[in-house]
Amino acid sequence: MIEEFLSELTWLQAFGTIFGIVQVVLARQNSVHTYLFGIASILISMWVLYQSALYADILLNMYYLVMSVYGWVYWKFGKQKAEVPISTVNKNEFLKANGIVLGCFALMSYWLFYHTDSDVPIWDAVVVAFAWAGMWLMAKRKIENWVYLNISNIISIPLLMYKELYIYAGMSVFLFIMGTSGYLKWRKLMSKENQTVYAAA
Known part of the structure; x- marks a missing residue:
């Protein structure tokens, strides 16, 4: 019975990882898909995380689901009904992003401490807090999303290994590498977009 359970989680992790890898490669390429x-x-991950009692990460994935729909619409149409370009955060967006980190950490750590059986409440809350802010910035097509997501990725690696979710831990290593590459790629794309706008003007 235990072997079947572990086999199911491993199988699901593998499929979730494949979809996740394709997702981050497309994100690096600045593709709306x-x-x-x-x-x-996300849907696969939610089930795996539930079985591993990583409750804050389940909420994170629910948030991801909402932001994925929002991000697809925003990237595709934006406010001007045209594809939104890559940009950097302004002061207000920077404050909002850090407010998301602090607010999410406070709420998640409290909830995990007092309302769940999590044995890693602080660890789990930190991972989720930076990921929430990073996903919000990703949906806004802000280059700084890679920084926040990579902070989440680097912290989640030992957490997932502790929970014996080795495939997901390996995926987090991959995501960290791709996050670094994605930041550099977006910076080049943003420079090209700015040059095009300048030339058109």
């Missing part, structure tokens, strides 16, 4: 693969990965 990243969200379609992301939704598939």
Whole structure:
């Protein structure tokens, strides 16, 4: 019975990882289709995380699901009914992003401490807090999303290994590498977009 349970989780982790890898590769390429693969990965991850009692990460994935739909619409149409370009955060967005980190950490750590049987409440809350802010910035097509997501990724690696979710831990290593590459790629794309706008003007 235990072997069947572990086999099921491993199988699901593998499928979730494949979809997640495709998602981040498409995100690096600045493709709006990243969200379609992301939704598939999210749904699988929610079940695996539930079985592993990583409750804050389940809420994170529910948030991801909502933001994936929002991000797809925003990337595709934006406010001007045209594809939104990559940009950097302004002061207000920077404050909002850090407010999301602090607010999410406070809420998640309290909830995990007092309302769940989590044995890693602080650890789990930190991972989720930075990921929430990173996903919000991703939906806004802000280059700084990679920084926040990579902070979440680097912290989640030992957490997932502790929970014996080795495939997901390996995926987090991959996501960290791709996050670094994605930041550099977006910076080049943003520079090209700015040059195009300048030339057109």
